[in-house]
Amino acid sequence: MMSTNYGGMAVVAVSGLRLLCIGFDTTSIELLCAEVVPGPFSATVDLIYRHGSEAVMTTFFVNLADTLDRVAAYNDPVYIVGDINVRIDRDDDINTKQLLELLDVYGFTVQVSDPTHARDGPLDVVSTRRDDAPLPVSVYDAGLSDHHLLLWSVPIPRPPLVQHLLCLSFVDRGISLAQHR
Numbered sequence: 001m002m003s004t005n006y007g008g009m010a011v012v013a014v015s016g017l018r019l020l021c022i023g024f025d026t027t028s029i030e031l032l033c034a035e036v037v038p039g040p041f042s043a044t045v046d047l048i049y050r051h052g053s054e055a056v057m058t059t060f061f062v063n064l065a066d067t068l069d070r071v072a073a074y075n076d077p078v079y080i081v082g083d084i085n086v087r088i089d090r091d092d093d094i095n096t097k098q099l100l101e102l103l104d105v106y107g108f109t110v111q112v113s114d115p116t117h118a119r120d121g122p123l124d125v126v127s128t129r130r131d132d133a134p135l136p137v138s139v140y141d142a143g144l145s146d147h148h149l150l151l152w153s154v155p156i157p158r159p160p161l162v163q164h165l166l167c168l169s170f171v172d173r174g175i176s177l178a179q180h181r
Helices: 058-071 094-105
Strands: 018-022 030-037 043-049 078-083 108-110 124-129 138-140 149-151
Touching (some): 030 058, 058 078, 094 108
Parallel strands (some): 043 078
Antiparallel strands (some): 030 043, 078 124
16 A cells, blocks of 8 residues: 655656657656647647755756756747746745746646645646637546646647548439438
8 A cells, every 4th residue: 555645747648648658858857748630730748847855946847947958949839837936926925926937937837726735835837828719727626636636628729620522413213312321
């Protein structure tokens, strides 16, 4: 029986969704970066986990800036998500200020403001480009962790509907449409 849970990360996809792993080396955070490709649409998801039992170090912001450097130039939508263990609701906290300023410099904004942790406060983020449409993020306590589940939908354009036109010319009146189905 497990007595302590220290996090972990996974990108899980339904059948038919293509995932491409993009590797970034970091020292202060666990980072899993994937390109998600459902058909003609693609997006980049950066899943971040920063250990909450450790103080926020300068290397966290250096590694995050390096990650943002790489993904900011992508043309596809980019989602920065995960457990960063920084209370983003504390305006007077130096780590909060530095995190929000760093995201802002790269054109990203945090979409979560509700508490995401059992002890209250938002410690988890869903961040998108500032010029993208805001994502309504729902926070759900699934009872599996001290962190809550974050749920949101991404608008994925559907491929155009292919229509087939069947033209029939009946020369012989004895031919019925039912015979040609």
